[in-house]
Amino acid sequence: MRLAWRGFAFPLLRPLRTARAELRHRRGWLLRLEAEDGRCGWGEAAPLVGEPERLAALLAALGPQPCREQLERVLPSLPPCLAFGLAAALAEIDGLVGQGAAGWRPAPAAAALLPAGAAAVEALEALVERRAAAGPAAPLSLKWKVATVADGLERKLLERLLAALPGDGRLRLDANGGWDRPTAWAWADRLAAEPRLEWLEQPLPPEDLEGLEALARRLPVALDESLALYPALRRSWPGWQVRRPSQEGDPRPLLAALQRGRPRLVLSTAFETGIGRRWLDHLAALQQCGPTPAAPGLAPGWCGEGDLHGRDPQRVWEAASP
Numbered sequence: 001m002r003l004a005w006r007g008f009a010f011p012l013l014r015p016l017r018t019a020r021a022e023l024r025h026r027r028g029w030l031l032r033l034e035a036e037d038g039r040c041g042w043g044e045a046a047p048l049v050g051e052p053e054r055l056a057a058l059l060a061a062l063g064p065q066p067c068r069e070q071l072e073r074v075l076p077s078l079p080p081c082l083a084f085g086l087a088a089a090l091a092e093i094d095g096l097v098g099q100g101a102a103g104w105r106p107a108p109a110a111a112a113l114l115p116a117g118a119a120a121v122e123a124l125e126a127l128v129e130r131r132a133a134a135g136p137a138a139p140l141s142l143k144w145k146v147a148t149v150a151d152g153l154e155r156k157l158l159e160r161l162l163a164a165l166p167g168d169g170r171l172r173l174d175a176n177g178g179w180d181r182p183t184a185w186a187w188a189d190r191l192a193a194e195p196r197l198e199w200l201e202q203p204l205p206p207e208d209l210e211g212l213e214a215l216a217r218r219l220p221v222a223l224d225e226s227l228a229l230y231p232a233l234r235r236s237w238p239g240w241q242v243r244r245p246s247q248e249g250d251p252r253p254l255l256a257a258l259q260r261g262r263p264r265l266v267l268s269t270a271f272e273t274g275i276g277r278r279w280l281d282h283l284a285a286l287q288q289c290g291p292t293p294a295a296p297g298l299a300p301g302w303c304g305e306g307d308l309h310g311r312d313p314q315r316v317w318e319a320a321s322p
Contacts, residue, residue: 001033001034001035001036001065001066001067001068001071002033002034002064002065003031003032003033003059003062003063003064003065003066004031004032004064005029005030005031005032005045005056005059006029006030006317006320006321007027007028007029007030007052007056007320007321008026008027008028008029008030008046008273008308008319008320008321009025009026009027009321010025010026010273010304010308010309011024011025011304012024012025012026012271012302012303012304013301013302013303013304013305014115014301014302016113016145016271016299016302017115017116017117017145017148018116018145018147018148018174018176018178019145019146019147019148019175019176019177019178019179020176020177020178021049023048023271026046026270026271026272026304027046027051027052028044028045028046028047028052028055028081028273029044029045029046029052029055029056029059029085030042030043030044030273030275030316030317030320031043031044031045031059031085031086031089032089032317033086033089033090033093035093039093040092040093041088041089041090041091041092041093041098042088042089042092042275042313042316042317043084043085043086043087043088043089043275043276044084044085044088044246044272044273044275044276045059045079045081045082045084045085045086046081046246046270046272046273046276047079047081047247048081048244048246048247048270048271052081054079055079055081055082058078058079058082059082062074068090071086071090072090075087075249075250076249078249080228080247080248080249081246081247083249083250084245084246084247084248084249084250084251084276085246085276087249087250087251087252088251088276088279091251091252091255096252096255097255097278097279097282098278104278104281104282104311105281105282105285105286106281106285107280107281107284107285107296107298108284108285108288108293108295108296109138109295110141110284110295110296110297110298110299110300111141111142111143111170111172111295111296111297111298112127112140112141112142112143112300113143113145113297113299113300113301113302114142114143114144114145114161115145116144116145116146116148116149117148117149117153117154117157118149118153118157120144120157120161121157121160121161121164124142124161124164124165125164127140127142128140128164128165128166131166139166139168139169139170140165140166140168140169140170141169141170141172141198141294141295142161142165142169142170142171142172143171143172143173143174143201143297144161144171144172144173144174145174145176146173146174146175146178146179147175147176147178147179147183148178151183155186155187155190158173158187158190162194162196165196167196169196170196170197170198170295171196171197171198172197172198172199172200172201172222173187173191173197173199173200173201173203174201174202174224175200175201175202175203175204176201176202176224176225177202177203177204177205177206177225177226179203179204180204181204181208181211184200184203184204184211184215185215187200187203188200188215188218188219191219192218192219197219197220198220198294199219199220199221199222199239199240200215200219200220200221200222201221201222201223201224201242202222202223202224202225202226202242203215203221206225206226206228206229206230207226207229209226209230209233212226216239220239220240221239221240222239222240222241222242222266223237223239223240223241223242224241224242224244224268227241227242227243227248228247228248231248234248238264239264240264240265240266240294241264241265241266242266242268242297243265243266243267243268243283244267244268244269244270245267245276245279245280245283246270246272246276246279246280247270251279251283254283255283255286258283258286258287258290259286261289261290261291262290263290263291263292264292265287265290265292266287266294266295266296266297267280267283267284267287267296267297267298268296268297268298269296269297269298269299269303271299271302271303271304272303273304273308273309273316273320274307274308274309274310274311274312274313274315274316275313275316275317277303277309278311278313280296280298281298284296284298306319307319308320
């Protein structure tokens with residue numbers, strides 16, 4: 001096989017503030033694998049946390065002409081984002097996705113991502129106004145990043161959001177592990193009987209499994225960062241799981257699970273280029289066909305624009321740094 005890679009970088013259209021950090025830019029590598037018979041597969045390797053420079057040394061160690069057996073052998077030992085990129089390219093060469101599998105599925109309607117802090121209220125009111133002007137539409141799914149400002153202020157903002165949220169709306173609260181137990185339980189006391197709450201996403205630090213399990217007995221809890229810290233939870237956690245394919249390694253097991261109808265998985269973006277986004281959209285479409293459909297977290301209006309984010313991998317490649 002022939003392996004080539006080139007770097008990319010782009011700013012988010014709006015900074016994303018979470019309990020852990022503020023994300024403004026994305027950087028990484030685009031990958032191109034070509035089989036001896038000319039079949040081509042594309043991948044993307046970009047860590048959501050950390051710097052991508054060390055990936056270049058790992059790619060160089062593979063060389064420009066790695067054999068298939070070599071790639072499959074090293075995948076489990078590679079950083080998850082790099083394993084994703086290589087395995088994604090192999091899957092496309094093998095016809096598991098793309099032209100060899102009836103094409104890439106388009107993304108379903110996504111949950112709206114509200115900005116953190118007080119700006120969330122104005123953003124929701126604007127969404128509701130646009131929705132009313134457009135006529136009948138699907139129920140509004142929202143995701144709000146919490147644990148970003150003083151808890152007392154966020155509790156007041158929650159009340160304003162719930163007052164503005166339509167009766168058929170659905171709200172996800174993502175603390176990114178930023179609450180302690182007393183804070184999480186206080187929010188649970190307020191929201192346990194709220195029918196429009198879809199789930200609390202990673203309300204406690206990822207290592208606090210005992211607290212997360214106790215909280216999940218009161219109201220729906222979706223794991224995110226805990227799944228990265230303890231990958232075995234992807235097989236055992238009975239509640240919802242927020243899955244970021246480009247950050248968790250070889251995507252072929254997740255593809256197979258969604259094709260079989262695995263319940264309670266929701267797909268979420270790590271702000272990919274168009275190459276990684278094809279996978280995210282395709283997997284999200286499969287999830288919508290499963291037993292527990294849920295709006296994916298694609299962060300509409302937050303990612304970049306232009307050829308780097310288009311559907312044609314060759315144009316994405318050409319838009320990246322040579």
